[in-house]
Structures are given as C-alpha cells and as structure tokens.
Amino acid sequence: MAHGPATLADGWVKYASRWIFTTNHKDIGTLYLWFSFAMFILGGAFAMIIRAELFQPGMQLIEPEFFNQMTTMHGLVMVFGAIMPAFVGLANWLIPMMIGAPDMALPRMNNLSFWILPFAFAILVATLFMEGGGPNFGWTFYAPLSTTYAPDTVNYFIFGVHIMGASSIMGSINIIATVMNMRAPGMTYMKMPLFVWTWLITAFLLVAVMPVLAGAVTMMLMDINFGTSFFDAAGGGDPVLFQHVFWFFGHPEVYIIILPAFGVVSQIIPTFSRKPLFGYSSMVYATASIAFMSFIVWAHHMFTVGMPIAGELYFMYATMLIAVPTGVKVFNWITTMYKGALTYETPMLFSIAFVILFTFGGFTGLMLSIAAADMQYHDTYFVVAHFHYVMVAGAVFSGTAAVYYWLPKWCGKMYDETMGKVQFWIAFIGFNIAFMPQHFLGLAGMPRRYADYGLQFADWNMVSSIGAFMYGAAQILFLFNVIRTITHGKPVNDPQVWEGAEGLEWTVDTPAPYHTFEKPPEVK
Amino acid sequence: METSHRTLLAKLLAMAVAMFLFAIFVLPPLYDLFCEITGIGGRTDGVYEAVEVRVDTSRQVEVQFVAANNAQMPWEFYPMEHRVVVHPGESRAVNFFAHNTTGEDMVAQAIPNVLPNNAADYFLKTACFCFDNQPLAAGEQAELGLVFILDPDLPDNVNTVTLSYTLFDITDRAAVAIAQQ
Numbered sequence: 090m091a092h093g094p095a096t097l098a099d100g101w102v103k104y105a106s107r108w109i110f111t112t113n114h115k116d117i118g119t120l121y122l123w124f125s126f127a128m129f130i131l132g133g134a135f136a137m138i139i140r141a142e143l144f145q146p147g148m149q150l151i152e153p154e155f156f157n158q159m160t161t162m163h164g165l166v167m168v169f170g171a172i173m174p175a176f177v178g179l180a181n182w183l184i185p186m187m188i189g190a191p192d193m194a195l196p197r198m199n200n201l202s203f204w205i206l207p208f209a210f211a212i213l214v215a216t217l218f219m220e221g222g223g224p225n226f227g228w229t230f231y232a233p234l235s236t237t238y239a240p241d242t243v244n245y246f247i248f249g250v251h252i253m254g255a256s257s258i259m260g261s262i263n264i265i266a267t268v269m270n271m272r273a274p275g276m277t278y279m280k281m282p283l284f285v286w287t288w289l290i291t292a293f294l295l296v297a298v299m300p301v302l303a304g305a306v307t308m309m310l311m312d313i314n315f316g317t318s319f320f321d322a323a324g325g326g327d328p329v330l331f332q333h334v335f336w337f338f339g340h341p342e343v344y345i346i347i348l349p350a351f352g353v354v355s356q357i358i359p360t361f362s363r364k365p366l367f368g369y370s371s372m373v374y375a376t377a378s379i380a381f382m383s384f385i386v387w388a389h390h391m392f393t394v395g396m397p398i399a400g401e402l403y404f405m406y407a408t409m410l411i412a413v414p415t416g417v418k419v420f421n422w423i424t425t426m427y428k429g430a431l432t433y434e435t436p437m438l439f440s441i442a443f444v445i446l447f448t449f450g451g452f453t454g455l456m457l458s459i460a461a462a463d464m465q466y467h468d469t470y471f472v473v474a475h476f477h478y479v480m481v482a483g484a485v486f487s488g489t490a491a492v493y494y495w496l497p498k499w500c501g502k503m504y505d506e507t508m509g510k511v512q513f514w515i516a517f518i519g520f521n522i523a524f525m526p527q528h529f530l531g532l533a534g535m536p537r538r539y540a541d542y543g544l545q546f547a548d549w550n551m552v553s554s555i556g557a558f559m560y561g562a563a564q565i566l567f568l569f570n571v572i573r574t575i576t577h578g579k580p581v582n583d584p585q586v587w588e589g590a591e592g593l594e595w596t597v598d599t600p601a602p603y604h605t606f607e608k609p610p611e612v613k
Numbered sequence: 614m615e616t617s618h619r620t621l622l623a624k625l626l627a628m629a630v631a632m633f634l635f636a637i638f639v640l641p642p643l644y645d646l647f648c649e650i651t652g653i654g655g656r657t658d659g660v661y662e663a664v665e666v667r668v669d670t671s672r673q674v675e676v677q678f679v680a681a682n683n684a685q686m687p688w689e690f691y692p693m694e695h696r697v698v699v700h701p702g703e704s705r706a707v708n709f710f711a712h713n714t715t716g717e718d719m720v721a722q723a724i725p726n727v728l729p730n731n732a733a734d735y736f737l738k739t740a741c742f743c744f745d746n747q748p749l750a751a752g753e754q755a756e757l758g759l760v761f762i763l764d765p766d767l768p769d770n771v772n773t774v775t776l777s778y779t780l781f782d783i784t785d786r787a788a789v790a791i792a793q794q
Contacts, residue, residue, distance in 0.1 A: 194618050262625045270617045300629045304636025316786055319641055322724050323683065323781030330644045334636055397730065 094603050109204070112196035113603060114181045115499075120203050121178025122492070126568065128170030128210060129485075133561055135163035140523075140557040143550050146542055156540035157225035158217060164228025168346065169253050170210050172484045176349040177202075177260045179491050180288045182499065184264060186594035186601065187282045189273025189610045194266035202259035209252035216242035227538055229339070232320035232331035236312045243313065247306045254299045261292035261299075268292075273593070275612035279370065282592050286373050287352030290380045294341045294348075297384075301338040305331065329394050336387035344383040346480060347447075348376060350487035351418060354440040356592070357494050358422050361437035362429030363589040368421040375414035375421075382411050392463045401460040408458035412451065419448050434587075435509030439490035442517050443483060450478025453528065468538075471531025477524045481560075489516075489567065496571065497586045501600025502578025508570045516563035522556025668702035669765045676763070679777035680709060686782045687715050688749070693756070701765040704739065709757040709778065713749035720748045720787040723757075723778040732774045735764035743778065746787060 094116065095107040111117060138159050142150050151159070181199065185192055193199045216223035221240035224230065235243060268289045272281070281289075308319040308331075318324025320331045351372075359366045366372065389408045392401055422444050431437070453475040457463055466472060497503050526549035531537075535546045542550065581599050593612070597605045676699055678692035689712035699705050713719055723743040727733040738744075742757035749755060763774070 195622065258629050262622060262629075265625060266618050266621045269621060270615070296625055296629050297632055300631075300633035301636040301640075304633050304640075307633075308637060308641075318786075322779065323722055323783050324786060325724075326641075327644070327648070330641055333644060334640055337636075337640070395730070 110200070112192070112200050114185050114193045114196070114199065115601065115603065117193075117199050117203050118178045118180075118182030119499075121174045121181060124203070124206060125171050125173075125175035125178060128166050128174065130564065130568070131214070132163050132166035132171050133564060135159045135166065136557060137561050139163060140554040142540060143542070144554040145551065146544055146547050148541060151540075153540040154222060154225060157227075157538070158223045160538050161224045161227055161230075162214070162217065165213065165224070166210070167480075168228065168342070169250075170206075172346050172480065172488070173257060174206060175488045176288075176291075176346075176484075177257075177264075179284075179349065179353070179488070179495075180260075180264055183495065183594060184267055184285055184288060185271070186597065186605055187285050187592055188268065188271065188276050189593050189606045189612065190267060190271035191604065191607050191609075193263050194271055195263045198259050199263050202256045202263065205252050206256050209249045209256065212245050212252070213249035216240075216245045219245075229335060230309075231335070232309060232312070232328050236309050236320055239313070244310065247310050250306045251303055254303045257295050257299045261295035264288055264292040265296070273606065273609040273612050279373070280612060282352075283355035283366065283369070283372055283376075284349070284352035287348040287355070287376050290376050291345050291348045294345050294380055294383065298338045298341040298345075301334065302342075305334045305338060308334070329391075332391045332394060333388065336390045337384075339390065340387040341380075341383040343476075343479070344379055346484050348380065350443070350484045351376065353487040353491045353494075354422060354443050357436050357440045357490055358425050358444075359591070360494075360587050360589045361432050361434060361440075362426045363431075364425055364429045365591070366421065367424040367427075368417070371417055372421055375417040378414045379411060382407065382414075386411065389458055389460075389463075392460045393467045405458055405460040409455060412455055415451055419444060419451075430589075434493075435504070435506060435513055436490040436494035438510065438513045438517075439486045439493070442513070443486045443490065446478055446482030446486070446520070450475055450482060453478065466531060468536055469531035470527040470535045470537055473537050474524045474527035474531060477527070481524070482520060486516075492571065494587075495594075496574060497578075497581045498594060498599055498601055500575050500578070501581055502574050503581050504570055504574040504578060508566065508573075512563050512566040512570060515559055515566065519556050519559025519561075519563055523553050523560055524556070526550075526553045526556075666702045666762075666765060668700050670700050672701055673698050674701060674763055674767065674771065675773045676705075676761075677773065677775045678707065678709070679775060681777065681779045683779050683781045686721070686780050688713055688719070688721060688780060690778075690780045699763060701763045701767050704760060704762050706740075706758060706760045709742065709759065710754070711747065711749065711757055711780070712754040713752060716751045717784075718748065718750045719782060719784045720746050722746045722781050722783045724781060726777045726779070728775045728777070729771060731768055732771050735767040735771075736774060736776065737762045737764055746783060748787070 094111075094113070095103040097104050108116065108120060111120075138151065139156065142148075142156055181193065184190075213223075219242050221242055223242060224235070224240070224246045226234035226239060230246075268281070268285055278286075308317070311317040312319055312321055312326070318326040320326050320328050322328065355366055355372060386404055386408045388396060388400065388404045392404070396404075426441075433441075453471070457466055457472065457475055493504055493509055530546050530549050530553070533546065535542055584597060584599050585595050586599055587595075593606075593610060594601070596610065675696055677696045678694065680690045680692050682688060682690055689710070691710055693708045693710050697705060697707060709723075711721070725741070725743050727736045738759065738761045740758060740760040742759060747755070747757065761776075767774075
C-alpha cells in the first residue's frame, strides 16, 4: 500500500483534497451515501411542509404556489437526490468487495459522476429562491404545465436534470464495466451475489432510459426557448407525446429504484435466516424479466389520456404480467425465511417490513393496473399511497437495512441495536399511519397535488400528517444512530460481523481496509 | 485504461447517445405515425382532393361544430352553424366567424380534432382555414371557410361526428418565421 487516506490530523486542506480528488471506491461510496442522506433530509423537510399544510383543511401555513413547488421538489429530490444516489453509493462500496475487485473499473469517471451531483441539486434547489419560484408542475413535469405555463426557472430545472442524468449514466457505465471486466477468477456470473446482479441489470436500464429523460427535457428546452413545438398543439405538436416520452423513461425508472432494493434484501434475509437464498437462479431471471417488461408497460400511467381500447387492454395485461416475476421474488424471500434460524436484528426487521409492505404496495399496483378501475383511482391519493408503499417501504426501508447491515464492515463499529429497533418501530408504525389512510382518501376521491381539500377528508389527513411526522422523527434517530456508531460504537474486529453472512465482503478485515483485493481472491 | 474497459465504455456511451437521439428524433415521428394509423387524438389529414363518389342518401350523419379558444387567446371565435346533417359522400361548406377583438394585429392557428376517434380518418376536408394560419388586423372580422366530405366508408355505428377547433395565438411564432425568411 503506497499511502493511507488523509485524515483530519493531516490538516483540513489535505483532508478536503482527499475527498474532492478521491478515486477510491469506498470514499466515493461514502460521499454518495452522505450526499443522499442530506438530500433525504431535505426532501423529507419538504414533505413535512406538505403534511403540515394538509394537517387541517383550509390554507394555514403556506401559499398554494409554494405548496406546488414543495410537492414537485419533494418528488424530484427524493427520487433523483436521495434514493438513486443512495443505491449508487451502496454499489460503489459493495460491488468491488463482493466480486473481489480492487476498485471500480473507471475510478476517475467515478469521481466525476459524484462531484457533478451536488451542483445539479444546488441549481435545482436554488430555483426556490429565485423570482417566480421553483418548479411547480409536479415531479412528472407534464407539458404544457412545464413548458407554456412554467415559471422562468424551468431552464435551471432542465439543466439540473441534464447534469444528474449525466451523473447516473456515468455511474452506471462504471458499474457495468466493473461487473463485466473485473470479477475475481472463478466468480462466474451465476456466482455473483444478488445485489451485484440486480445492480448490473439496473445499470443497463439506466444507460437505456436516462438519455430518454435527457431527450424529454431537451425537447422541453427547445419548445420553451427555440420555437419548436414538440409538445405544443398550436404548432402541430401534442402534449400527450410528452407523457409517452416521460413514462418511457419513467416506468423503467421505478424499477431502477426498486431492483437494487431487491438485491439488498436478497443479501440480508439469508444472513439472518442462516440459510442460503432460496431459488438464486430464479431470482436472477425474475430480475431480468422485470427489467425487460419495464420497457413495454409505460402507458399504464396514462390510462385516462384517451387511448384506444386495444391499447388500454394491452397495457393492462402487460402490467399485470409483471406481478409474476415479482411474485417469484416474494415467494423466494419467504421461502428463504421458512424454517430458518431467524434472528431479528435491525437490518432483518427492515427487510421483513420491506417484504410485507412492498407486497402490499404491489397489490395496490395491481388494482391500479386495471384500466377500468384506474379511471377512478387516477391522480388521487390512492396513487400517492401506492407509490409510497413501494418507494418508501421498498427503496428507503431496504436502504436503511443496508446501512445497518454493512455499517459495521464499513467503520468497524457496531451500531446501537436498541436504538436501531426503536427507530424501526417508529418508522414502521409512523409509515403505516401516514400512508394507509391515504388509500381511503384516494378511494373517497381526494385528488393529489392540491394544497387544500374538502371537509370530508379532514380526519384521515390529520392522521396521515401525524404518521408522517413520526416517520420523519425516526430519520433523525437514524442519523443520530449512524453518527454515534462512527464516534462511539463498540469496535468490531471479526471479519465475519454477522454469523450467517456469506460473500467476499465478509472475508476482508473489519473495518474494511482502504484498499481491498489488490490480489484477486480465489473463488471456488 | 485497459482496452477491455475502453471498448465497453465506447459501446455503452454509444448506447446512451443512441437512446438520446431515439427519444428526440424517433419517438415523436413514431408517435405521429401511430396516431395517424389509429386515428388516436382525433387528428384529421391534410387537404383532400375530391373524387367522384357515390352519395349515400340512405344514411344521415349529424356533424357538430365546436370552437374554443386556447388560454390567452382573446379572439371571438364560433361556428356560424352549430350542426348540419349530411349524407356520406356529400360535399358541404360551413363557415366559422372570427373577430380580432384586440387593438393589435395578430396571427392565429386553428387545430382540429374529431370525435369519435374512429371517425377521424373519414372526415375529409377539401378546404379548410386550419390549413393556413389566419392573420387578422386589429379589430378585423372574417368568415373562415371549411369544405368537408364524410367518407361513405364511415363506420356504421357513427351517427354523430363532432369537429372541434381550438384557436391558438401564434403571433410570436409567426413573427419569428417571417423574420427568418
């Protein structure tokens, strides 16, 4: 080893330079994770503002225009700033250690793909302080709301989306190159841990659809500034085209968010069940088929645009078909736990909650996939409840599980189990109190994205807000627990950390040295 | 950088660029083509050259006209006849009234839409003000003409066809086009 990483003892200039110029996959993984947590807190703060305003009917705290900016920014920051970078961070930390590679394949691009992200979000968040306010057209930014009727700051939004798209594409290319070219001898594709598999497939999805998002915002940019009319009916364009292009990106995007989460729980559940994952190869094929199908179902987000009946039926049946590979996965997780020697450490609790709540969200997804019924559910709180069940209880719960699971390996210290469990129960109960009532609100007809609502929706909204505040509080506890682990955690020296854990990352020292697998390990 | 990384990087970058170009240059024309084939969106075709066809006097179809202004369009705009009854194959002329109520010269564009969707392909226009943009000076009024024929092959279950026009203000866009010429 030439030299260790600079620490604060070397002076802050050296310490800052280490992080700014780092090409180490562990450093970059850490940067991604901290950045995504910061964005998670920011997006969470926006959500708290939304729920505070919706605590009671009538306008209490903020202007409706600002409310629209909050719903938009909450969605954008959470999807592109919190969840996606969190999983890229996990990929950076774990993929080289899981496949026995010394680092990522393209370390300098890795540095670039992280360091442009803070600029993208600085640009996006700065629009809130500009004249005209930030983006207010919903995170799906449908034209013409985001073109003809958008605030002038929409150009900053477009620029920000371009940068974060470039970052995602570079990150994905790096992951693909690492997985395809840098596996240790003997590490065949079908021996890779499932987290690596799900990320490999996710990375291909990202390379395929992030450019489509870039295309969509580029067309918006041209419509707004250069007189084209892709989405403007006055010039022969069609606003519905925007929805098609957006969801051609957007539907694979939801699997981009959830597939790495599948990978995480597929690592954690076998560990705490002390059994190998049930149906490994069916998991791989299920992941691949979900990824393929994500490209052919996009219009189920737009059943109400006036598609011909044949289109509605096609997209309805194709969507329902996705429940099959997803069901295979849920079956495999449950079967892995069946007759296992289960223990309920914090990562396992979050993983089990993931399986239960994600399945619940999957069922409401099936309800939404019924084209005829969707006419009623469309754009109501039922949809909001559905996608928070799959995104929060799916992606965020699994991300939390991942942090608790690998944190001892990363920093060599054990987190506080009691605090972790307390956090879990507050998060689990708070989450359900926040989002379960939103199903009822949606079925009763409360539309999403409004700053006010009719009196008949008052009680459940108050309940929902209380749950949201609880869930928010749990995240503060999470932050506190992680920082406390790093500063005061009980040292762990056993490379294994968890007795039932399998995989190459558990064969290196704890805490993981700055450089691992400089000589490739033998994989039998 | 190792060669294996370099070739993979080149391939993946090419894939990303191809998807970007696909989104901008392939998806929109593909969507238009799809709408044209299926008649989704109620789009009607361009100028129709009238040919001798049999007028199906055994059948009557009601054609309704709707006129709407896009937001921010201040003109007065309405059909002078709200509904006519025609035989398929028969050519019929109707007029729309437009009045620029503002104190400025403006240019408008009307965008047609036909309901039900499966009638769009059978609504043939031999002349229409929607084929051109419509400049009106400040305070000027005009009668805008439309001549149409319903194709005798119009599906049997269609008894009423609604043609709607939405009038858009394209003054800025037209000014740019003139400046560029």
